[in-house]
Amino acid sequence: MTELQADRASETLTTPRIETRSFRSxxxxxxxxxxxxxxxxxxPFFFGSKALLxxxxxxxxxxxxxxxxxxxxxxxGMISFGHGMFFGLGAYGFGLLMQRxxxxxxxxxxxxxAITAVFAAIIGAICVRxxxxxxxxxxxxxxxxxxxxxxxxxxxxxxxxxxxxxxxxPVFFGIDLANHVHLYITSCALLVxxxxxxxQIAQSPFGYTLRMIRDNARRASFIGIDVWRxxxxxxxxxxxxxxxxxxxxxxxxxxxxxxxxxxxxxxxxIFINMLGGVTTFLGPMVGTVLLLILNDTVTRYTEYHGxxxxxxxxxxxxxxxxxxxxxxxxxxxxxxxxxxxxx
Amino acid sequence: xxxxxxxxCLASPACLVTQTTSGLIIGMLLFLVAVGxxxxxxxxxxxxxxxxxxxxxGAYFAMTAYQLTDSFALAMLCxxxxxxxxxxxxERVFMSRxxxxxxxxxxxxxYAFVLIFDDVVRMIWxxxxxxxxxxxxxxxxxLFIAGGVVPPYYLLLIGVALxxxxxxxxxLARTRIGKVIRAAAHNPGMVSALGINTxxxxxxxxxxxxxxxxxxxxxxxxxxxxxxGMGFSVLIESFIVTVIGGMGSILGALIGALLIGLIxxxxxxxxxxxxxxxxxxxxxxxxxxxxxxxxxxxxx
Numbered sequence: 001m002t003e004l005q006a007d008r009a010s011e012t013l014t015t016p017r018i019e020t021r022s023f024r025s026x027x028x029x030x031x032x033x034x035x036x037x038x039x040x041x042x043x044p045f046f047f048g049s050k051a052l053l054x055x056x057x058x059x060x061x062x063x064x065x066x067x068x069x070x071x072x073x074x075x076x077g078m079i080s081f082g083h084g085m086f087f088g089l090g091a092y093g094f095g096l097l098m099q100r101x102x103x104x105x106x107x108x109x110x111x112x113x114a115i116t117a118v119f120a121a122i123i124g125a126i127c128v129r130x131x132x133x134x135x136x137x138x139x140x141x142x143x144x145x146x147x148x149x150x151x152x153x154x155x156x157x158x159x160x161x162x163x164x165x166x167x168x169x170p171v172f173f174g175i176d177l178a179n180h181v182h183l184y185i186t187s188c189a190l191l192v193x194x195x196x197x198x199x200q201i202a203q204s205p206f207g208y209t210l211r212m213i214r215d216n217a218r219r220a221s222f223i224g225i226d227v228w229r230x231x232x233x234x235x236x237x238x239x240x241x242x243x244x245x246x247x248x249x250x251x252x253x254x255x256x257x258x259x260x261x262x263x264x265x266x267x268x269x270i271f272i273n274m275l276g277g278v279t280t281f282l283g284p285m286v287g288t289v290l291l292l293i294l295n296d297t298v299t300r301y302t303e304y305h306g307x308x309x310x311x312x313x314x315x316x317x318x319x320x321x322x323x324x325x326x327x328x329x330x331x332x333x334x335x336x337x338x339x340x341x342x343x
Numbered sequence: 344x345x346x347x348x349x350x351x352c353l354a355s356p357a358c359l360v361t362q363t364t365s366g367l368i369i370g371m372l373l374f375l376v377a378v379g380x381x382x383x384x385x386x387x388x389x390x391x392x393x394x395x396x397x398x399x400x401g402a403y404f405a406m407t408a409y410q411l412t413d414s415f416a417l418a419m420l421c422x423x424x425x426x427x428x429x430x431x432x433x434e435r436v437f438m439s440r441x442x443x444x445x446x447x448x449x450x451x452x453x454y455a456f457v458l459i460f461d462d463v464v465r466m467i468w469x470x471x472x473x474x475x476x477x478x479x480x481x482x483x484x485x486l487f488i489a490g491g492v493v494p495p496y497y498l499l500l501i502g503v504a505l506x507x508x509x510x511x512x513x514x515l516a517r518t519r520i521g522k523v524i525r526a527a528a529h530n531p532g533m534v535s536a537l538g539i540n541t542x543x544x545x546x547x548x549x550x551x552x553x554x555x556x557x558x559x560x561x562x563x564x565x566x567x568x569x570x571x572g573m574g575f576s577v578l579i580e581s582f583i584v585t586v587i588g589g590m591g592s593i594l595g596a597l598i599g600a601l602l603i604g605l606i607x608x609x610x611x612x613x614x615x616x617x618x619x620x621x622x623x624x625x626x627x628x629x630x631x632x633x634x635x636x637x638x639x640x641x642x643x
Contacts, residue, residue, distance in 0.1 A: 079447055126627055130634065132446050133390050134590075137582050138630065141623055144579050148619045263575075267454050274451055304466060310459035317451040318440050 029203075033196045040188040044181050053184045054252075055296075059288055060191035061249040065265075066272040066284035067198055068241035073270065074278030075202055076234055077214030079132065081266050082139030085123075085146045086239040088261025089116050090246025092150065095163045095256040105172050112247060113240050120239030121232070128231040140263055147261045162257035167250060177251060187248045194241050199281055201237060210234055271309075274316055277325035286325050349613030360491025362608045368497055368566070370604025371504035375559030377581035377588070377596040378511065379552030385591035386528045386548045389438060390446075392453030394581070395574025396460035397426045397553040401560025402569050403468055406475040409564075415478040422561025423554045430553025434546045457575065464571040475564040500562050507555060508597055515593070524548060528591070583622055587629045589639025598637060 044053060065087050072078040093112040097103060103111070123142050130138055150157045158164055169177040177183045201207055212220045213227055221227045250256050259265070268291065276287025294312065298305040320327060352358040380394050401422040408414075408421035433456070441448045481496040515521035527534045527544055535541045560574075567573070584603050588595025603622055610618040629637065 073447065079450065081450065126631065130630070134586065134630075134634075136446065136450065137390070137586065138626075141579060141583060141586075141626065145620060145623045152616045152619075267457075270447070271451065271454065274447065304462040306458035306462035310455040310457075310462075313451055313455035313458075314437070317448050317455065318437065321444070321448070 029196060029199050033192050037188060037192040040192070041185055044184060050180065053180065055292065057184055057187045057248065057252050058292055059285075060187040061245045061252065062268075062272065062292065063191055063285045063288040064194045064245035064248065065242045066269050066276075066288050067195060067281075068238040068245070069266075069269045070273050070278055070281075070284045071198060071201065071210075071234055071238045071241075073273055074283075075207060075214065076210040076231060078128070078231060078235070079136045079270070080127075080139045080235075080238075081136040081263070081270065082141070082143035083238070083242055083269055084263065084265030084267075085139075085143040085261055086116055086120060086242035087246040087249070087265055087269075088146060088150070088256070088258075089119055089239075090243030091250035091256035091260045092157060092163065092246075093243070094247040095167050095250045096156070098167045098169075099163065099165065102168065102170075104170060105177065109247060113243060116239050116243035117236055120236040124232045124235035124239075128235055129228060140266070143261065143263050143266055147258060147263070150258050150261055157256075157258075160258055163250075163255045166254045169251075183251060187252070190244060190248055194244055195282075195285070198241060201234075202281060206230070206233075271313055274313070275324060277327070277329075280325045280329060283325040290324065345615060346613055349609065352609070352612050355490075357490030360488050360493065362612065363605070364491070364493050364497050364501075366605040366608030367501050367601065368604070369607050370601040371501050372559050372563050373577070373581050373584050373603060374597050374600035375504055375507065375562070376556045376577050377584040377600055378508070378593055379555040380578075380581055381585045381588070381591055381593065381596045382511075382555075383549055383552040384585070386524055387438075387442070387545055389442065389449055390453075390582075391438075391549075391552070392450055392578070393433075393456040393460065394552070394556055395576075395578030396457060397430060397556035397574070398560040398563070398577050399460070399464060399569075399571070399574035400429060401426045401557030402475075402564040402567070402573065403464060403473075403560075404557065405561035405564045406473060406569060407468075409475055409478070415480060418475075418478075418564070419558065419561045422564070423558040426557025426560070427550040427554035429557075431546050431550040433553070434549035435542075438549065439542065439545065460574075461571045468569075468571075470571060473569040475569070477565050481565070496565060500566075503558070503562060507558065508593070511555075512593055580622070583626045585636070587626055587636055589636030592636070592638040595636055595638030 040056065043056070065083070069080065069083045072080050072083065090112055093115045094108055097108040097111055098105070101108075123139075127135055127138050127142070151160055153159075175182050175186060177186060209220070209225055209230055213225070213230060217227050246256075246260060249260065272287035272291050273284050274287070275290055276285065277283035294309070295305065298308045302308065316324075352362060376394060376398050379397070380391060383389060383391050383394070404425040405418040405422035409418035412418070437452055437456070438449075441452050477496060481494070481499070483495055485492045485494045486498075487493070515525060523534065523539055523544065527539075527541060527548075531541055534544075559577075580603060581600075584599040585596055586599075587602065588597070588599030602625070606621050606625060607618055610621040614621060633639075
């Protein structure tokens with residue numbers, strides 16, 4: 001039986017087949033992304049409701065954040081409990097650059113990414129050598145450090161009041177982010193582009209290296225992979241996408257608040273991943289939509305939304321033991337394999 | 344930054360005594376939370392992310408008991424016993440289901456309970472800041488040691504925490520139950536095969552950890568303001584303590600807690616805006632130079 005498996009393994013390892021398949025699937029991904037963007041962009045012409053557009057913008061912000069967290073949690077097996085710091089960093093970095101320097105939006109966007117990359121590289125260099133639970137808590141500690149810095153450095157960040165006074169939005173390339181529909185389309189574009197890029201990372205040879213590190217870091221290191229460098233690279237990359245999510249959020253609320261850098265954002269991110277499922281690429285996106293709907297409904301009916309959220313988390317963690325997309329996929333696979341196998 | 348204030352304080356014995364006592368207070372409270380965390384991790388291999396909630400419940404239980412009975416001793420007892428019971432139930436009903444599951448599941452269950460417990464406290468005691476007030480037995484003029492002010496309650500707090508550390512340390516090292524607990528930390532399967540009910544043992548260890556945190560909360564109630572969410576900041580700091588001291592080491596928790604307490608109290612003089620930052624900086628230095636903490640053992 002082991003021989004059989006070995007045979008099968010060597011068969012799939014023949015390089016040209018993988019090459020063509022990933023080449024084709026790359027075009028498929030781009031096509032899906034284009035269609036998704038077209039559908040989202042057409043939405044305002046059919047439904048004028050501002051609430052719906054607002055919902056999609058929030059989904060974009062949290063979706064970018066949650067999917068980038070999945071690059072760490074699901075693909076590399078690094079459970080970061082401080083990923084939210086980059087969300088906050090993006091929101092504050094972008095907001096401050098726009099308020100203080102008055103540079104054009106694209107410049108501020110790129111500069112914020114650069115700042116995030118520097119922070120992520122420094123924090124990551126310290127954290128990624130730690131294992132599982134240590135990694136989770138040290139990233140959490142850094143999150144709290146950034147949060148408390150934001151609170152105490154009131155002259156720069158506005159302290160617990162947050163960045164107020166709005167974010168100026170000069171028109172660039174004919175895009176006016178003060179216009180609600182323009183803001184909507186821009187967030188959708190950032191979301192779709194971000195997801196596409198993350199998909200490319202996940203499906204690239206580097207993405208498979210990450211999966212290998214997740215499954216067996218020691219073996220990966222034996223065959224010559226620099227585990228530390230690979231982990232640091234994905235830590236920084238994921239931080240960039242989380243930061244983009246933070247920038248979308250800052251534009252949406254026209255400011256930045258200390259809650260964006262608070263640990264609960266990271267907790268929610270982990271929960272979103274759990275809710276949607278970490279084994280599929282779009283799982284976190286599904287989780288985002290579910291959590292936002294859940295949050296909106298629960299807060300409408302009760303002020304104790306922590307209890308409701310907690311019970312839902314328990315249901316998924318102890319009851320289902322997997323995310324919704326994982327569950328659906330398994331169910332689908334069972335259906336497809338037919339009742340013969342089950343019976 | 345205010346280096347002069349720090350240097351001035353270090354030069355004056357009165358200030359030195361005051362700051363050291365306040366550092367010891369912070370350290371001892373942290374120790375009581377951190378030692379439970381480290382004990383639970385050492386035996387159950389689970390990081391109890393909701394451990395801060397036990398500290399919070401201990402404080403609220405003590406406050407309510409004190410308001411009802413007006414007895415300080417009873418308040419302490421209620422704080423400790425109530426959280427012990429809570430710990431036992433929490434472990435048996437929920438945590439025992441995620442042993443052996445990956446860290447993500449354990450973190451999620453705890454995260455759910457952080458949310459639930461905070462809201463439960465908000466429901467029962469309300470969202471606003473509460474205070475228990477100093478018990479009348481301790482409303483006496485403070486002691487003066489070398490010119491420094493030391494409230495008698497502080498001495499009691501330090502004494503109780505030190506006694507707890509001593510009892511725990513000796514109990515683990517010398518008694519039969521201590522031996523069983525250490526054995527279970529080492530090889531639970533073998534302990535179970537020798538006829539010891541590990542489920543009960545795990546529940547007991549969790550209850551013990553919860554009780555210590557609850558005692559910490561109860562002791563803190565007269566000197567701190569009570570608010571839902573008060574557990575979380577303590578949790579983060581006690582996690583820093585266990586990381587510095589080494590996960591699973593009781594001596595490490597004590598030393599780590601005292602170091603963090605002193606850093607906080609003296610740091611608030613020299614670097615008022617960067618006190619928290621100092622703690623993290625210290626943790627990073629320890630982690631980079633000794634990844635398993637000061638007293639942690641190398642894990643395979």
